[in-house]
Amino acid sequence: MRIPAIFPASRMTPRFANSHYGIGVGLRTPHIGHILEHKPVVSWFEIISENYMVGGGRPLAVLDRILEQYKVVQHGVSLYLGSAEPLQRDHLRRLKSLIRRTGTPWVTDHLCWGSVDGRYTHDLLPMPYTFEAARWTARKIRQAQDYLEVPLAVENVSSYAEFHVSEMTEWEFLNEVVERAGCGVLLDVNNIYVSSRNHGFDPLTYLNAIPPERVAQIHLAGHSKFEKYILDTHDHPVTGPVWKLYQQAIERCGPTPTLLEWDDHIPSFEEVHREALKAQAYLPVAEAAAT
Amino acid sequence: MRLLELQRRMAAALLAPPGKRGRKEAVRLIKPNDRLSASERLAIYRRSYWARLLDSLAEDFPGVTAIAGRRRFRRLAVQYLRDCPSRSFTLRDLGAQLPDWLQRHPEILGAHQDLAVDMARLEWAHIVAFDGAQSPLLDPEHLLEPGPGMRIGLQPYLTLLELAYPVDEVRVALQSDAGQQPARRKAARLANPVFVAVHRSEGTVYYRRLEPEEFHLLQALRRGRAISSAVRFAFRHSRHAPADLPRLLETWFAAWARLGWLTVTSIDRHQV
Incomplete structure (x- = not known):
């Protein structure tokens, strides 16, 4: 009997099934007026789920217009x-309700922790890379994915x-988790770069360790350099080394939905969109690699 | 060390108030590198935690910030977050307990406490009105076959406030002439009890002044009283002549229906 392959982002989605999504942009409040008025041609928008897991009002009205x-x-x-701590049922229920509203083909969140004993830090805190943590995290991912009924991909944090x-290592931990969970990877190449500089590893070693068939989506963003470390600030254009890493990622993974995040000191929509579309230059390489 | 223990210890070090360095715990948990010590690495997360939460509170409560002053607001926010750490996945809920917390701590704002509490209640109501849940509107069919447990209810996003200060005016003025006149001086000059409904219409939040009887009637409806009982309650100390009552009720109910405030609720049959 042939054993079915495990595909990126889920047990349901064949590889490259979502590659037509192309280049997307993160939907941010300062741009909403421009988008609704001018209707720019954009492949897709990524929304922050929590901004729309609300009872009603303007956020959901705006989202419906975007949809x-x-x-x-x-x-x-x-x-x-x-x-x-276990998954919060109320959180999952609200997330699933939003998923039904948006029809998102997959959903993503971070491979991190941020709450303990019911207290929230509202940060993306790094995991201890232990087997116990990998088993526990994978179990929660499976539970979330089963409840949400859409493929789930987890993002590496800076x-x-x-x-x-x-x-x-972090990449070994990531692989341990996603193999156990049967989920996808949202590969943030900026985060790989930031962490590589902060912890002194070769970003290519990280990249080459990630099974390309697991990569459901890629994130790009800018960062800020300080004297002794780099901070993942999402307030600058993507830097040269990160574009280089993106090129290598896309060569390995083939055509993959790619999104630019810009969350602080946000320039005009046109500028953000222009920056995102620079990723198009790498697509022929990805398509060649895929064939 | 197990995952839960590590996360508890890391969170305790992270959430300690600014100024407490937690160096020893950082050394026990975190590896240094060739540029940063363990406590310097922890400090990156601590700075980020406090900046994120304090900025979020200040953004949600610009009126309270104006009354307290930026420095004092920051101090009170640190104390508030120590007493009421976030228990929600969303920063939207961070200030939910601020009005009650300010009420319990008169020592923090002294003579300006009542003013700050009023402003905090208004600003929390503003958040609720912005994205709070909306129930189906009252439909005439509901009135044709009301059933014994049916009551007219109010939208969950609507908040009714009885305020000692006209902080609604101060909050609106802050947006237009921020910094021109200290908020507390302006409010104190205007000190005068008011009744306010904080609601939304087509995605925009509004503050609507209410007459005392209108406020009490809406409150009684929210508490599940039948209409006749609610009307009696609202007008029990009214200055209006009984002859004015039909006209007032017609005006108010028409306005509330137009604004989409009315909904249907049911109460336990045993209470009927």
């Missing part, structure tokens, strides 16, 4: 799949600290 015109993919910041208790 009339555009494809939307949901990206979460607070499932805290690595927190040592980090500024490593724990003494870690038993493996």
Whole structure:
């Protein structure tokens, strides 16, 4: 009997099934007026799920207008799949309700923790890279994916600290989790670059360790350099080394939905969109690699 | 060390108030590198935590910030977050307990406490009105077959406030002439009890002044009283002549229906 392959982002989605999504842009409040008025041609928008997991009012009204015109993919910041406490049912219920509204083909959140004993830090805190943490996190991802009934992909976070208790590298941990969970990877190449500079590893070693068939989506963003570390600030254009890493990622993974995040000191929509569309230059390479 | 223990200890170090360095715990948990010590690496996260939460509170409560002053608001926000850490996945809920917390701590704002509490209640109501849930509107069919447990209810996003200060005016003025006149001086000059409904219409939040009887009638409806009982309650100390009552009720109910405030609710049959 032939064993079915495990595909990126889920057990349901064949590889490249979503590659037609192309280049997307993160939907941000300062741009909404421009988007609704001018209806720019954009492949898809990524929304922060939590901004729309509300009872009603303007956020949902605006989202419905966006959905009339555009494809939307949901990206979460607070499932805290690595927190040592169970998933919150109310959170999942609200997330699923939003998923039904947007029709997102997959949903993403971070491979991190951020809450403990019911107290929330509202940050994306790095995991201790232990087998216990990998097993626990994978179990929560499977539970979330089963409940939400859409493929789930987890994003590697940028980090500024490593724990003494870690038993493996970050990329080994990521692979351990996604293989156990049967989920996808949202590969943030800026985060790989930031963490590589903060922890002193080769970003290509990280990139080459990620199974390309697991990569459901790629994130791009800018960062800020400080004297002793780099901060993932999402307030600049994408830097040269990150574009280089993106090129190598796309060569490995083939055509993959790619999104630019710009969250602070946000320039005009046209400028953000122009920056995102620079990723198009790498698509022929990706398409050649895929054939 | 197990995952839960590590996260508890890391969170305790992270959430400690600014100024407390937590160096020893950082050394126990976090590896240094060739540029940063363990406590410097922890400090990156601590700065980010406090900046994110304090900025979020200040953004949600610009009126309270104006009354307290920026420095004092920051101090009170640190104390508030220590007493009421976030228990929600969304920063939207961060200030939900601020009005009650300010009420319990008169020592923090002294003579300006009542003013700040009023402003905090208005600003929390503003958040609720912005994105709070909306129930189906009252439909004439509901009135044709009301059933014994049916009551007229109010939209969940609508908040009714009885305020000692006209902070609604101060809050609106802050947006137009921020910094021109201290908010507390302006409010104190205007000190005068008011009744306000904080609601939304087509995505925009509004503050609507209410007459005292109108406020009490809406409150009684929200508490599940039948209409006749609610009307009696609202007008029990009214200055209006009984002959004015039909006209007032017609005007108010028409306005509330037009604004989409009325909905249908049911109460326990045993209470009927």
